[in-house]
Amino acid sequence: MDISAVNSLSYEEFVEIFGNVVEKCPLVAATVWSQRPFSSISDIETAITDFIDGLPNAGKEGILRCHPDLAGWDLQRGMLTPESQAEQSHAGLTQLEPAEAAHISALNTQYKQHFGFPFIICARMNDKPTILLQLHQRLSNKPAHELVRAIQEVKRICHLRLHGLMCHSGPSHLNSTPPKL
Amino acid sequence: MDISAVNSLSYEEFVEIFGNVVEKCPLVAATVWSQRPFSSISDIETAITDFIDGLPNAGKEGILRCHPDLAGWDLQRGMLTPESQAEQSHAGLTQLEPAEAAHISALNTQYKQHFGFPFIICARMNDKPTILLQLHQRLSNKPAHELVRAIQEVKRICHLRLHGLMCHSGPSHLNSTPPKL
Numbered sequence: 566m567d568i569s570a571v572n573s574l575s576y577e578e579f580v581e582i583f584g585n586v587v588e589k590c591p592l593v594a595a596t597v598w599s600q601r602p603f604s605s606i607s608d609i610e611t612a613i614t615d616f617i618d619g620l621p622n623a624g625k626e627g628i629l630r631c632h633p634d635l636a637g638w639d640l641q642r643g644m645l646t647p648e649s650q651a652e653q654s655h656a657g658l659t660q661l662e663p664a665e666a667a668h669i670s671a672l673n674t675q676y677k678q679h680f681g682f683p684f685i686i687c688a689r690m691n692d693k694p695t696i697l698l699q700l701h702q703r704l705s706n707k708p709a710h711e712l713v714r715a716i717q718e719v720k721r722i723c724h725l726r727l728h729g730l731m732c733h734s735g736p737s738h739l740n741s742t743p744p745k746l
Numbered sequence: 747m748d749i750s751a752v753n754s755l756s757y758e759e760f761v762e763i764f765g766n767v768v769e770k771c772p773l774v775a776a777t778v779w780s781q782r783p784f785s786s787i788s789d790i791e792t793a794i795t796d797f798i799d800g801l802p803n804a805g806k807e808g809i810l811r812c813h814p815d816l817a818g819w820d821l822q823r824g825m826l827t828p829e830s831q832a833e834q835s836h837a838g839l840t841q842l843e844p845a846e847a848a849h850i851s852a853l854n855t856q857y858k859q860h861f862g863f864p865f866i867i868c869a870r871m872n873d874k875p876t877i878l879l880q881l882h883q884r885l886s887n888k889p890a891h892e893l894v895r896a897i898q899e900v901k902r903i904c905h906l907r908l909h910g911l912m913c914h915s916g917p918s919h920l921n922s923t924p925p926k927l
Contacts, residue, residue, distance in 0.1 A: 575858075576811045576858075576862060576863070577811075580811060580812070589772055589773075590772075590773050591770055591771075591812055592770075592771050592773055592805070592808045592809060592812055593808070594808075595807075595808035595809070595810075595811035595812050596801075596802075596804045596805045596807065596808030596811075597804070597808075598808075598811065598862075599803075599804035599807050599808070599862070600804065616802075616804070616805065619802065620777075621797075621800065622780075623777045623778070623780035623781065623797070624773070624777045624797065626776070626777065626779075626780050627773045627774070627775075627776035627777030627778075627779075627780070628773060628776070630757045630758075630761060630776035630777075630779065631761070631772055631773055631776050677756075677757075681757060681779075681780070682757070
């Protein structure tokens with residue numbers, strides 16, 4: 566899909582396609598639609614990061630809290646978004662040995678108790694060993710620093726999801742949407 | 747559920763229960779969780795309205811764009827959230843004559859073309875005739891005024907959903923959530 570096709574989308578189509586570039590936050594796509602026409606994919610990404618950066622810290626924490634645990638409860642009960650499922654699978658987190666799963670679960674719990682949001686890392690840019698290492702290391706960060714760090718990861722995930730959609734999306738994504746405005 | 751029970755919820759439980767007090771914007775509940783402990787239900791509501799009021803205009807428009815059309819496509823294909831389904835049903839919008847449905851659809855389309863977001867009204871505080879009247883009248887509002895007007899309606903909907911949850915929610919809402927932090 567090229568940028569002129571994106572610029573011709575109604576807000577309903579835009580949210581249908583880009584609504585999960587920030588996990589479970591369709592509000593982000595619904596917001597940046599106001600800034601059409603976009604000159605490029607980077608322009609969309611800038612609008613998204615500007616919106617996130619403009620949120621108060623509680624809002625940034627809110628964005629993090631809309632994410633699932635890595636190798637956590639939503640994965641176990643089959644409730645991950647398709648994007649998260651693919652990303653966690655890519656990093657080998659969907660096929661853990663029981664001992665590994667218990668270890669990650671204990672670290673996730675410790676992280677959430679400490680920071681009040683889940684551990685987030687761009688799974689497509691990491692593998693299982695680096696994810697575990699990061700989880701250990703980031704646990705000792707100061708909360709204000711870790712908030713910044715986690716939002717960086719949200720932006721990395723968003724970058725890859727956005728590029729994936731621009732490469733692969735087309736009319737098939739719109740089969741279930743209403744007639745365009 | 748009383749306020750002390752709310753204050754004891756993990757963010758996961760809080761978002762599970764209150765995640766749709768603003769339609770399809772779990773980010774809002776996920777954000778205000780940072781402000782615990784709450785002194786009352788009004789305190790939660792104030793945190794929510796403060797967050798919405800603090801958004802840039804594009805963010806407010808984004809909140810509106812996360813709402814479905816009244817008597818629209820999502821209703822027809824059974825894709826409304828349970829809250830919206832109950833509210834639209836209460837106002838008699840789920841059982842329209844074909845001519846009424848076509849009339850509302852045409853007005854909704856006209857409204858969306860004009861404002862770039864869907865017509866929103868607190869269906870529980872109105873009936874079919876007043877909703878139609880409002881839709882007609884508000885179409886002639888200036889965009890900046892209509893944005894303020896529509897956000898007022900979002901807050902009314904949120905108020906009723908929040909009070910409904912505080913009256914009726916209990917442990918049964920938590921059956922599928924993970925162990926508390």
